[in-house]
Amino acid sequence: MNEPAFQSALEQAAAIRTGQISAVELLEYYLERVQRFNPKLNAIVQTCPESARKRAEKADQAIARGELWGPLHGVPVTIKDTLEVVGMPCTSGSPVLKNHMPEKNAETVQSYIDAGAVVFGKTNIPLYGGDLQSFNKIYGQTNNPWNPECTPGGSSGGAAAALSAGLCCLEIGSDIGGSIRTPAHFCGLYGHKPSYGIVPQKGHIPPHPGIFTGEHGVCLDIMVVGPLARSIDDISLAMDLLIAPEPADRRGRQIRLPEPRRDSLKDLKIGLWMDDPVCPVDSSVGEVLQNAVDRLSAKKARIADKRPNVDFAGSHDCFLSLLAAVMGEGTPEKYFNKWLEDVKMLSPNDSSYLACHLRGATQLHRDWVLRDRLRQLLRQSWADFFREFDVLLCPVAPLPAIAHDQQYLYDRRITVNGNQREYMDLMGWAGLAGVVYLPATVIPAGRTRQGLPVGMQIVGPYLEDSTPIRAAKLISEVLGGFVPPDGY
Template sequence: MSILYRSAFGLAQDIKAGKLSAVTVLEFYLDRVEQFNSAINAVVALDTDRALARAVAADKAVAENEDWGPLHGVPMTIKDAWCTEGLVTVGGIPEHKDFIPEKNAIAVQRLVDAGAIIFGKTNVPFMSADLQSFNEIYDVTNNPWNVERTCGGSSGGAAAALASGLTPLELGSDIGGSIRTPSHFNGVFGHKSSYELITKRGHLPPGDHVLSEPDLSCAGPLATCVDDLEQALALLAGPAPDITAHPLPALPTPSFRDASHLRVAVWADDDFCPVDTAIAEHIESAAKTLENLGAHVNRSARPSIDPQANHENYLQLLMSTIGGNTPDEVQQMAREIVAAADPDDRSEALLQMRGIAMDHKGWMVQNEIRQHTRVAWEAFFRDYDVLLCPCTHVPAFEHDHHPDMQARVISVNGVERPYTDVLKWAGLTLNAYLPATAVPLGTTADGLPVGMQISSRYLGDRTTLAVARLLETHHRAFVPPPGYND
């Protein structure tokens, strides 16, 4: 029976039915890692002995009619920003190269409690703070579609491992497109959940003992099919089980009954962040598919927000969160730069410094701006079920690890654009705490994957996933990179 690119939850059903052995499935993925990982460097740490022992126990449980849960005996990798008990967790941070957590992050534990077997970790950038996955400890992860290109970040190793068939399921995190951009670059599915729907407790950063949930940062699964996203989200959703967390209401059912009742807004390109022509064309093609299914599609509808102003607001809030993990001398340097700058300077570099230097009063000002944006989005989604827009504005680009991000540039339709533009479409929806499902749509003329994000109102996760399922069924399902479907 085939294992490669099977649904993780489908594999569990076959293991529990005795059609597959958990040991056989684990050995299959370990063999895949040995065969393919050297070219892409997606899986950076293995826990082979303990994983094999758990696989043996999973098979023994089946023989004794014990059901561990919906992921019974399924091996999987975990993004190396999540703490994994007994398995090194570096997070791209050199000082953590020997850090072995004493317990799993809560989200990881929920997968383990459902029967999953964690057999390895996948690569991330330093502190998960880049849209490319490379660090001093584990080096660079390549894109399986073209090793000269980035796999994205920060869940880049996760997406590359899925695309190349090294794992059937992954757990990502997203504060700047870190689930959606790698999904788009590698041609897989990913879901960035509504803010605080999945607890980040045990994520690095901020750290394994930090109780508070960082602003903006979200979590979610990556997979090769929508069914796995939906079932994984059901397992992962929920706050930390203690008095520091507040429960969220149950996720509502999709906001439309069938395609004929679906209201779709399309935002495929914009001057605030020009989009590669191939991406915009693929988004339009996906919108046409939904239209042909009976959906009501509007290509000019927009929320009553200024997208550039949203980006400036988001960037400062983002850097305020990231700045909380920086040394005091970095924050002092940022304050000095901001104090000496022109108050009207809206350059990317200075906006980042303003975020790092921000005091609580400044944060409250930016948060108030954000809340008005959230109200505007909520009003928009009274008229539309979903918005289709880019995950980011370009396909996977060539590796560029210049230490100064402001010195990096990306070519868009032959025009050089700032590297930090990679954050603009991701922040458009993330800043308002909205859910977004990344779906593959096809490839460019030179064979690079193209995806898009499907967003909806806060806690509308099941709506975005329902539209993703429509597109998976009627437009494009997962397609492996050439050479990996063996």
């Protein structure tokens, strides 16, 4: 994969350092590719070519003087449009924020810039990042480079499509219900959902901009900010750059995570949770994952069909309730008041996703506290599991990339093994790790018989992000890594 478009960020940074290519040349190369390929993808929705060119020129001048800004010196990157970047609008997919021009970079964006990156574009998302597809009324729909009839996922769908098509080399996404992991799975990439609380949220929308302008702010429950890339080594580098306390905590708090538990595949203790009747996995995905497990077993990996002592249904219900509390917090008052009336009309037996959302979004604080206590019991069950095992392998989602569907969210349906299921089943497997704050790395595991990518989720112990990331590297040495889609 010598084509510059699909090189890793580390490879590109090395090429700039050694004079094989200049930062300006690499930027112009990507800008040309964006002009050529982005119209059919609509992945990158804003660019700032002039300011990016000026920074790339300064990067080359610094190299000429023998100066190195950091490990991403001169590397062109794009940023998900929920994260604020000075010089470009940050809309979070909302027409209300169409003209919002940030005065400061998000903390995570600044980390990339401090490491030498050249930010040149913003990538598409759904409204406020609240969907597993990526479309909105400002920028329209983003298509999957593996099949334009399919979504690249959401909410970091523009980021994933751009990376997969070779329009940028590194991204930052965010994830509350699979928004890093599902796009990585749908587009054949690497993505990492960090342990909750180790990467700053400051500068992410939501919450609404202009309220928390000082060092203090709101950290949304469950939500994390993390990287997407074509290389697991880029994921590791990005996490080294991104890990930091929130700004208000830095005068008394540092974050130093443990080293990875194992350095070889044969020493890695791997558990499996490959299907569950509560959120069944389609055979098209299951076949790819089973093949991956078989290949690992052939390499003498220590794999056992063991999982945490966690009831999927109970965990999923807890996740949906706590997620709804977050998603409902920013809802305009007139809609929230309607929900208060609608929830009274629900049958006690109504377990649909809409009913779960209404109950969770309008729950009493006492109920939230009780749910949080249940979460702590779930966290303990996972911790007990990780005393015996290093990582758990499981699906990212029940299906590969699905066809575009812009109906009302709760009217959408998916088909799994010939049976109709509710659309929000797509985030069932992501919720297992999300609700309990665990790190989870997604790797390319193969492709379906129809040629669509399938990812595998590697869940690790809390605050031991380096363990699933290292496991991802070891497993990828067997399964292979990113493969670009045809035509790019």
